[in-house]
Amino acid sequence: MNTQLPVDAGLITNISDVAQHRPRLLVVDDQPINVQALYQAFSADHQVFVATSGEQALALCASRRPDLVLLDVVMPGMDGHEVCRRLKADAATADLPVIFVTAHNDEASETLGLDLGAVDFISKPINPKIVRARVRTHLTLKAQSDLLRGMAYKDGLTGVYNRRHFDERFAAEWARVARNGTMLSVILLDVDFFKRYNDHYGHQAGDECLRCVAATLKAGLKRPGDLIARYGGEEFVCLLPETPLNGALHLADALRTQVAAQQIAHAESSVAPVVTVSLGVSCARGDGAVSAGVLLLAADAQLYQAKSNGRNGVCGIDVQVAEVCPTGANMVKPAYAVPSSAVGPPSGVYVS
Numbered sequence: 001m002n003t004q005l006p007v008d009a010g011l012i013t014n015i016s017d018v019a020q021h022r023p024r025l026l027v028v029d030d031q032p033i034n035v036q037a038l039y040q041a042f043s044a045d046h047q048v049f050v051a052t053s054g055e056q057a058l059a060l061c062a063s064r065r066p067d068l069v070l071l072d073v074v075m076p077g078m079d080g081h082e083v084c085r086r087l088k089a090d091a092a093t094a095d096l097p098v099i100f101v102t103a104h105n106d107e108a109s110e111t112l113g114l115d116l117g118a119v120d121f122i123s124k125p126i127n128p129k130i131v132r133a134r135v136r137t138h139l140t141l142k143a144q145s146d147l148l149r150g151m152a153y154k155d156g157l158t159g160v161y162n163r164r165h166f167d168e169r170f171a172a173e174w175a176r177v178a179r180n181g182t183m184l185s186v187i188l189l190d191v192d193f194f195k196r197y198n199d200h201y202g203h204q205a206g207d208e209c210l211r212c213v214a215a216t217l218k219a220g221l222k223r224p225g226d227l228i229a230r231y232g233g234e235e236f237v238c239l240l241p242e243t244p245l246n247g248a249l250h251l252a253d254a255l256r257t258q259v260a261a262q263q264i265a266h267a268e269s270s271v272a273p274v275v276t277v278s279l280g281v282s283c284a285r286g287d288g289a290v291s292a293g294v295l296l297l298a299a300d301a302q303l304y305q306a307k308s309n310g311r312n313g314v315c316g317i318d319v320q321v322a323e324v325c326p327t328g329a330n331m332v333k334p335a336y337a338v339p340s341s342a343v344g345p346p347s348g349v350y351v352s
């Protein structure tokens with residue numbers, strides 16, 4: 001169970017994942033005696049992190065990703081209410097359940113806390129049994145909502161993210177890129193001659209082929225921020241934050257090689273005796289001149305180009321540079337060594 005939708009580590013998709021997870025609690029209190037009481041109540045079967053100030057609490061929420069926060073209200077500097085307000089204002093921590101632990105259990109204080117988004121109140125001095133029961137309830141609710149969310153964002157056939165999640169992440173990443181002026185690359189790819197594969201081997205084998213391709217692509221993405229999703233049919237899409245064109249091209253070619261290396265027999269392919277993919281790469285800097293839609297269209301055009309070049313290849317474009325220098329296709333990498341029995345043109349990485 002995670003406090004937010006994991007960026008890349010795979011979503012929780014079955015209840016056993018939840019059961020095996022040791023809940024992570026963040027205890028926030030400026031008084032050591034209170035910290036100690038809560039630590040003792042939970043340390044045997046929870047991972048407990050401790051913060052003694054509001055600032056420290058926010059830092060730990062970002063770095064440790066707790067499942068639940070037990071939050072003191074009255075602290076010097078940033079108080080519990082402000083910490084809660086900030087957690088709820090940040091998309092990364094908005095779903096993190098917060099329980100206020102406070103000596104101020106009057107109606108006004110409780111109402112304010114609930115208005116700020118807290119899920120519960122616990123009075124000091126704490127009763128360990130009651131605190132444990134309430135924490136267990138909220139952790140269970142959180143686990144259930146994470147599970148549902150995980151299912152809603154996954155492609156049922158291949159287990160990678162679905163189009164819906166890609167669309168959301170793409171919009172969020174593009175907004176971030178536009179804010180920071182960094183680079184974003186997209187790889188759009190599809191399985192070569194997949195219709196022929198289905199016609200020849202049957203739909204069940206086709207499904208198995210897509211699962212294998214998806215697993216290979218997923219394993220090929222190494223960085224925590226990278227994302228792979230099924231775009232539709234036999235098409236997949238990768239989102240690569242802060243990646244220039246060259247890096248994205250190299251990754252795309254590595255993915256292409258890794259899919260071919262799975263040696264999934266494809267008797268009807270005109271390009272190789274095994275299943276291969278064609279990939280289109282686009283890259284842009286967030287300078288306000290290019291829209292997210294243009295970036296995606298450019299990747300699609302490059303994918304079309306890779307298909308036209310004979311499939312089992314990679315084509316890429318830097319959307320901004322292309323406007324200045326619209327040169328033709330230049331091969332920048334030697335051809336992929338297709339098995340000697342293969343027919344069709346050589347493949348490789350092209351930049352247009």
Ligand SMILES: [Mg+2]
Nearest residue numbers: 030072074075
């Ligand atoms: Mg206090």
